[in-house]
Amino acid sequence: MSNGFQDIIGELERQLGEALRIITENGDIDQIERMAELLILKEKLIEELIDALCQPIDTTFENSDEIVINDDEQGPANPYPSEIGVSGLDGAIRDVTVTLYGLSHTWPDDLDVLLVGPEGQNVMLMSDAGGSLDVENVTLKFDDAAADFLPDSGQIVSGTFKPTNYEMDTNLPNPAPPQPYGTTLSVFDGLNPNGTWRLFVFDDAGGDSGEIAEGWDITIKTNPCVLPTDSENDVGDDQEDNGNGVHSVISNLEFELSRAFQAILDSGNPDQIERFLKLLINKELLILLIKDELGNGNGADCPCKFRIGIQGNAAPTDVIVTQEGQEDTNLSGTINVSAEQCFTGSTRCNPNVDEFSIDFGSDGTTINFTQGRRTTISCENGTVARLQGTAQASGDLLSGDFNVSIELTVDPDTEIGTWDIFAQSFDGDTTFSTQFTAPISSRTFIGACSENVGPN
Incomplete structure (x- = not known):
């Protein structure tokens, strides 16, 4: 690292x-x-x-001891589980693959093979695959990137396959964890790779037997910089x-x-x-x-407080959307903006999710900014409210995380508000901007944190 x-x-x-x-x-x-x-x-x-x-690093750990799949009896294999200890790896897991060596069984549909990581996350590598067709001395590698799943009732041959589970209600006995079981090896991504990895092999019906003659290994790709x-x-x-x-x-x-x-x-x-x-x-x-x-239990100092909105929840406006490498998109439609900041019962005020939102529509095209969370706010003379924060974009044109600024200036005589809105994606490639005037909603308020304001 x-x-x-x-x-x-x-x-x-x-x-x-x-x-x-x-x-x-x-x-x-x-x-x-x-x-x-x-x-x-x-x-x-x-x-x-x-x-x-x-650069990511691949490291393989193995346990070559035979796993005996019990002689003609339903039940856990021996050992149960088979274990591999992993240590000395730096960084987070980027990818995991698992390989079984020398798998044989006279009725592979009976097999359930579960991998459990050091922190308890798990994935069912194979369950109820291969039907009744004998499997003899095959090598199976499990990789999320594989092209195919194991066959449900066809012949299992050596190769690389996605984790495959055809019987979702299977519940393995202790000390294996109970359901639910993961379906992909990506369940381990981002976690600490170090610790004991356990492989639980279970035969869920009597009358047949098998083995994993040469054990198994696990290859862990880690990213030492994460x-x-x-x-x-x-x-x-x-x-x-x-x-x-x-x-x-x-x-x-x-x-x-x-x-x-x-x-x-x-x-x-x-x-x-x-x-x-x-x-x-x-x-x-x-x-x-x-x-x-x-x-x-206290929060951040309250600089001011405001609750702002548009009368009737809609106002006409023109919007410009810029995206790197493309021509600007100009749209005419209606917009609704709402924000509520520091309407708490004290002089302390914390940023929260859903503190502001922007919704725009134009002939079936929608652009929305939701889950708004402020980083800063300010007010002037009870007539100007400013907000900067982050929000999630969604709709037909935009998606992902955006930095957003909203400024409202109210004419107290006419109760007409002038709005200036600008949003830019975190990567800087996309912007959304509009300026418009519209009557403010009756519940709009801009003032000091100490002022008492009704719920409307």
Whole structure:
């Protein structure tokens, strides 16, 4: 593994977090210059990405001991399970394949072969395949990328196959885990490869027998530049989430960081660094905003609060969509925008999912921004509301993660609002923009956090 790469990421996160903390807590805008200097560290990240140490590594572990599939009796094979210990691998699992050597059986339809990983995830490699046709001394490799499944009732021959399960209600006896069983080896992707891998072989009917004469092996592809998911730290149903989903928010950001990082490795495109850095900054800022809540139930300081919308939930507008390498798309249609920020019962205010949304339609073409979560908000004189955040795009033209800005300026005499909306995909290739005027909804409010406002 490239320890230098991890050190650079760790130092980048630490220093960005420190700069953001000073800006947020002390209002020291001079720290912005420091942050700009820190972003130069991305050059070091690019250098490390070019390093060959970041290439995925295949490692094979084997257990060549025979697995005896009990003589003419229904029941577990011997041993049950057969085990392989894996150790010394760095990084997260990228791919797993499993090979059985010297499989023979007089009625292969009876066989159930289950692989269980170190953290309990599992996949049924084969179950009720091959019908009644004898199998003798075949080698079977299981790989999600294989072209074919094992035959249901046809002759099983040596080859590479996808995991195959024709009997979904099979339940193997202890110490195998109960149902449900996974259907693909990708169930292990992103996890820590180290630990004991177990192979449970079970004959679910009497009268026939077999063996896996030369045991089995497992080949694990790891990516040394991606840290594995720590499943033990996932928030379960019985864990407190402080009422605002903060654990799941951090988990989602960690997932997006991992996905952005994987995109860098897969594509070799250093431009993906920009997305990675933005996610890092968003993660650090979010942690700063919610750290008090995680500790003592409080949240981030409330700068102002607003609830904004369009009268009748629809207004005419023209939209421009730009996509790299394509001509601009100009659409005329109707739009609805809504946002509610800091309408809590206190002077503290945390970012949450679904705090704002944008819906646009034009002759059957739809563009939607949902699951909106702010990063910053501001207000002026009770007439201007500004929001910056992230949202999920969907519909006919756009998809994926976008940075979004919304600005509303209200004429208090006419209650007409001027809206300015801009959204850009995380990779910078796609934008959505519109400016329009429309009467504001009766529930629209822009003001101080201390002001009391009714529910309407």
